[in-house]
Amino acid sequence: MTIRDQAEAAREASLVLARATRAAKDAGLEAMADAVAKAEVEVLEANERDLANGAAAHMSSALLDRLRLTPHRVASLVDGLRSLAGLPDPVGDVVRGWTTPEGVQIRQVRVPFGVVGIIYEARPNVTADAAGICLKSGNAALLRGSSSAAESNAAIVVALRRGLDQADLPADAVQLIEGPRELTAELMAARGLVDVLIPRGGAGLIEAVVRDSQVPVIETGVGNCHLFVDASADVALAIDILLNAKVQRPSVCNSVETLLVHSDIADAFLPQALRALAEAGVTVHGSEAVSAYGRVVGVPVVDATDDDFAAEYLSLDIAAATVDSLGDALAHIRRFSTGHSETIVTGSQASAVSFSNEVDAAAVLVNASSRFVDGGEFGFGAEIGISTQKLHARGPMGLPEMTSTKYVLTGAGQTRR
Amino acid sequence: MTIRDQAEAAREASLVLARATRAAKDAGLEAMADAVAKAEVEVLEANERDLANGAAAHMSSALLDRLRLTPHRVASLVDGLRSLAGLPDPVGDVVRGWTTPEGVQIRQVRVPFGVVGIIYEARPNVTADAAGICLKSGNAALLRGSSSAAESNAAIVVALRRGLDQADLPADAVQLIEGPRELTAELMAARGLVDVLIPRGGAGLIEAVVRDSQVPVIETGVGNCHLFVDASADVALAIDILLNAKVQRPSVCNSVETLLVHSDIADAFLPQALRALAEAGVTVHGSEAVSAYGRVVGVPVVDATDDDFAAEYLSLDIAAATVDSLGDALAHIRRFSTGHSETIVTGSQASAVSFSNEVDAAAVLVNASSRFVDGGEFGFGAEIGISTQKLHARGPMGLPEMTSTKYVLTGAGQTRR
Numbered sequence: 098m099t100i101r102d103q104a105e106a107a108r109e110a111s112l113v114l115a116r117a118t119r120a121a122k123d124a125g126l127e128a129m130a131d132a133v134a135k136a137e138v139e140v141l142e143a144n145e146r147d148l149a150n151g152a153a154a155h156m157s158s159a160l161l162d163r164l165r166l167t168p169h170r171v172a173s174l175v176d177g178l179r180s181l182a183g184l185p186d187p188v189g190d191v192v193r194g195w196t197t198p199e200g201v202q203i204r205q206v207r208v209p210f211g212v213v214g215i216i217y218e219a220r221p222n223v224t225a226d227a228a229g230i231c232l233k234s235g236n237a238a239l240l241r242g243s244s245s246a247a248e249s250n251a252a253i254v255v256a257l258r259r260g261l262d263q264a265d266l267p268a269d270a271v272q273l274i275e276g277p278r279e280l281t282a283e284l285m286a287a288r289g290l291v292d293v294l295i296p297r298g299g300a301g302l303i304e305a306v307v308r309d310s311q312v313p314v315i316e317t318g319v320g321n322c323h324l325f326v327d328a329s330a331d332v333a334l335a336i337d338i339l340l341n342a343k344v345q346r347p348s349v350c351n352s353v354e355t356l357l358v359h360s361d362i363a364d365a366f367l368p369q370a371l372r373a374l375a376e377a378g379v380t381v382h383g384s385e386a387v388s389a390y391g392r393v394v395g396v397p398v399v400d401a402t403d404d405d406f407a408a409e410y411l412s413l414d415i416a417a418a419t420v421d422s423l424g425d426a427l428a429h430i431r432r433f434s435t436g437h438s439e440t441i442v443t444g445s446q447a448s449a450v451s452f453s454n455e456v457d458a459a460a461v462l463v464n465a466s467s468r469f470v471d472g473g474e475f476g477f478g479a480e481i482g483i484s485t486q487k488l489h490a491r492g493p494m495g496l497p498e499m500t501s502t503k504y505v506l507t508g509a510g511q512t513r514r
Numbered sequence: 515m516t517i518r519d520q521a522e523a524a525r526e527a528s529l530v531l532a533r534a535t536r537a538a539k540d541a542g543l544e545a546m547a548d549a550v551a552k553a554e555v556e557v558l559e560a561n562e563r564d565l566a567n568g569a570a571a572h573m574s575s576a577l578l579d580r581l582r583l584t585p586h587r588v589a590s591l592v593d594g595l596r597s598l599a600g601l602p603d604p605v606g607d608v609v610r611g612w613t614t615p616e617g618v619q620i621r622q623v624r625v626p627f628g629v630v631g632i633i634y635e636a637r638p639n640v641t642a643d644a645a646g647i648c649l650k651s652g653n654a655a656l657l658r659g660s661s662s663a664a665e666s667n668a669a670i671v672v673a674l675r676r677g678l679d680q681a682d683l684p685a686d687a688v689q690l691i692e693g694p695r696e697l698t699a700e701l702m703a704a705r706g707l708v709d710v711l712i713p714r715g716g717a718g719l720i721e722a723v724v725r726d727s728q729v730p731v732i733e734t735g736v737g738n739c740h741l742f743v744d745a746s747a748d749v750a751l752a753i754d755i756l757l758n759a760k761v762q763r764p765s766v767c768n769s770v771e772t773l774l775v776h777s778d779i780a781d782a783f784l785p786q787a788l789r790a791l792a793e794a795g796v797t798v799h800g801s802e803a804v805s806a807y808g809r810v811v812g813v814p815v816v817d818a819t820d821d822d823f824a825a826e827y828l829s830l831d832i833a834a835a836t837v838d839s840l841g842d843a844l845a846h847i848r849r850f851s852t853g854h855s856e857t858i859v860t861g862s863q864a865s866a867v868s869f870s871n872e873v874d875a876a877a878v879l880v881n882a883s884s885r886f887v888d889g890g891e892f893g894f895g896a897e898i899g900i901s902t903q904k905l906h907a908r909g910p911m912g913l914p915e916m917t918s919t920k921y922v923l924t925g926a927g928q929t930r931r
Contacts (some may be wrong), residue, residue, distance in 0.1 A: 112872075115871075115872075115874075116871060116872070195893070197886065197891060197892070197893065199886075201882050201886055203892065205909075208874075210904050211874065211904070288724075288725075292904050293904070293905060307705070307728075308705075308728060311724075311725060313730075313731075313903065313904075313905045314730075315905070331927070334927040337927060337929055338927065338929060340929075341929035341930055342929075345929070345930055449924070453922045454532075454533060455529075455532075455533065457532075457625075457628065457920075458920060459920060459921065460920065460921040460922075460923060461920060461921070461922050461923070462922075462923045462924075462925070463922070463923070463924045463925065464924065464925045464926055464927055464928075465618050465923050465924070465925025465926075465927070465928045465929075466925075466928065466929045466930050468929070468930035469614065469616075469618055469923055469925075469928070469930055470921070470923070474614060474930065475614070475620065476612070476614065486730065487627050487628070487709050487710070487730075487918035488710060488730045488732070488905055488906040488918070489905040489906040491918050491919055491920060491921075492622075492919075492920070492921045501904035501905070501908050502908055502909075503874075503875060503876060503877065503878060503908060503909070504876065504877040504878070504887070504908075504909045504910075505870045505877075505878050505879075505880070506877060506878070506879040506880070506882050506886055506887070507866070507879075507880045507881065507882070508879070508880065508881045508882025508883075508886075509881055509882075510748070510751040510754060510755065510881055510882070511881075511882045511883065511886070512754055512755060512757075512758035512759075512762070512882075512883045512885070513758055513762055513883050513885040513886055513891065
């Protein structure tokens with residue numbers, strides 16, 4: 098099968114999905130969940146083969162962990178499909194409507210994109226998750242996982258397609274793209290056949306898809322997130338937020354990677370903050386001023402370079418610098434931000450408003466942890482990723498963000514003058 | 515100046531625009547209008563030079579007409595800028611807002627894109643129009659017009675920038691990209707410097723930008739629009755709509771290019787329709803069945819090929835065929851549609867619903883002329899184009915479609931568990 102064949106089969110399936118009722122799609126999700134649950138043994142065996150191949154290829158233990166499925170992880174993947182069935186269906190929602198002076202009724206209605214391509218890395222749970230979100234939003238899914246998870250993904254997709262078939266939905270609504278690397282390039286060239294491409298993974302993958310794709314892309318997830326502690330910040334509150342945003346789950350895109358401290362509060366804040374970070378096992382990569390505070394309190398600080406301020410560590414590391422004003426903090430953020438989530442801790446209403454207005458990012462936070470920038474925390478129930486682009490969707494993407502709209506105009510013979 | 519220099523100057527200007535109040539932007543629009551009105555003589559003289567160059571280069575009379583400015587056209591361009599000042603400002607609109615269970619307040623707020631590139635063809639009025647729409651929506655504009663209108667565009671931009679300057683807004687909010695063809699390629703490669711590119715012009719231009727741009731593109735305007743006359747249509751109403759949609763302004767993207775007639779109504783409809791089209795000066799490119807009706811009523815019908823059914827004529831030509839069912843009409847539209855505006859004339863509620871649901875286009879019309887698919891008719895007041903893509907905006911794009919959003923989260927020290 099070529100990409101064209103697969104995309105055309107997906108298009109046919111998408112026509113059925115676009116007309117499917119919520120009840121039919123929810124039954125499909127339940128059937129997919131049942132089928133994956135029944136195939137647990139096959140899925141785990143396939144995963145063992147991927148893990149063995151990965152170990153033979155000297156894959157890092159972090160990557161092997163991402164690749165690993167367990168009975169618990171399979172169960173949570175099954176639960177994820179079932180919980181999608183409980184969410185409202187965005188398709189058919191009337192976004193707005195009005196009547197023209199001539200009496201033509203206009204409604205703007207949510208419709209599926211059609212065919213969505215997802216390009217992703219090691220985690221095989223993304224296979225079921227993305228397929229479920231696409232199905233619920235009425236889209237056919239072309240899934241391009243990584244070769245390291247090929248066996249696991251294939252076993253999951255076989256089960257998902259069996260579920261669709263049992264629910265009388267077209268199995269081609271979920272397809273895995275299997276084969277050599279060139280197929281990824283073909284997928285990115287399939288403009289007109291594929292409506293949207295969504296890369297899910299690390300910065301390198303996303304950058305490559307954004308650069309090379311002729312299919313419209315929704316860019317997700319790279320987060321070099323800043324936390325700015327303003328002169329008027331409550332020190333205890335700032336330390337709580339800093340620790341939560343850095344330590345609670347350092348491997349995700351909404352964790353904080355750079356700390357900026359107003360020099361007027363550095364004496365009060367930095368000694369405590371550096372000690373708290375050290376206790377939490379965080380390595381600080383600091384500017385000279387930060388290093389000086391480190392020496393005072395006996396916390397080692399690594400010298401920071403511009404690379405540190407540009408880094409998305411995704412680890413227990415943080416870059417840190419002092420700034421002389423809110424304006425300097427904004428300039429630093431403008432230079433290094435990836436436009437994901439930027440936080441200010443402040444007691445000043447004026448600073449809060451300036452920061453909110455002037456930072457150009459998917460999310461701006463005032464006195465709250467950036468870890469809240471997440472589809473689950475937003476109450477979306479499902480999340481395909483966090484968009485860091487400005488077109489279509491920006492920030493956490495739930496089911497409505499997986500749709501387009503069309504205008505339906507209804508008249509009684511009106512013509513234009 | 516390189517594209518990078520221009521884009522960086524535009525970025526600086528965009529930061530000022532993003533913070534500018536509606537009052538400041540409206541004053542800017544009025545000042546731009548005043549400045550263009552004052553520069554009428556210079557603008558018309560520059561246009562004369564473009565027209566002379568065009569005539570010397572044997573430009574077609576249709577193109578020369580598009581290129582031509584008159585005192586009336588300059589006045590309408592000035593009026594266009596003033597009328598933008600009267601429209602609501604989309605920036606700062608709260609699209610939605612809610613509070614999380616932890617008490618974090620979330621607001622989704624409209625913000626400008628930042629820097630918008632517009633690539634367009636001969637009409638110099640687009641220069642002022644696009645600059646005005648960008649300014650009102652808080653975006654800096656990089657304008658890349660065609661070389662044939664270089665002198666006119668330069669004169670208009672000089673006036674627009676003088677107006678901005680007089681209104682204490684940064685002149686670099688409106689810049690013309692002047693120079694060789696390679697600059698267009700550079701503009702399309704300026705990912706990260708330019709937030710969105712919008713091509714305005716013919717199918718060739720749009721296709722080239724969509725294919726080559728690494729900057730996100732909003733695809734506008736190619737319309738191979740169909741009109742399907744269902745078996746149960748009111749014949750007189752169908753003929754009214756057909757004539758309006760084909761003849762009222764054939765050169766625009768929302769005019770009808772293909773007529774599909776249910777064979778059950780062909781005897782009642784086609785003889786009258788062919789006579790009416792012939793009287794209106796329309797050349798019909800018909801299938802064999804349509805040609806047969808033409809012979810009966812003595813109206814010449816040109817044999818249609820697949821190229822005719824794929825054509826966006828933008829002239830007094832129409833392709834025509836009979837179909838045996840609504841399903842066949844849908845299949846024909848699926849094959850040839852450019853996803854702009856598709857119309858059914860029907861007396862059947864079931865047909866109206868099927869057609870509305872199953873046609874995949876920016877707009878679907880039931881018993882109304884496709885000429886209503888227009889920002890002005892929609893009541894948007896201003897229109898940058900009609901998007902035929904599924905991401906971000908689909909259909910007529912007004913001022914809100916020229917914005918992105920950001921989430922602002924406000925807390926009192928909340929951290930995530």
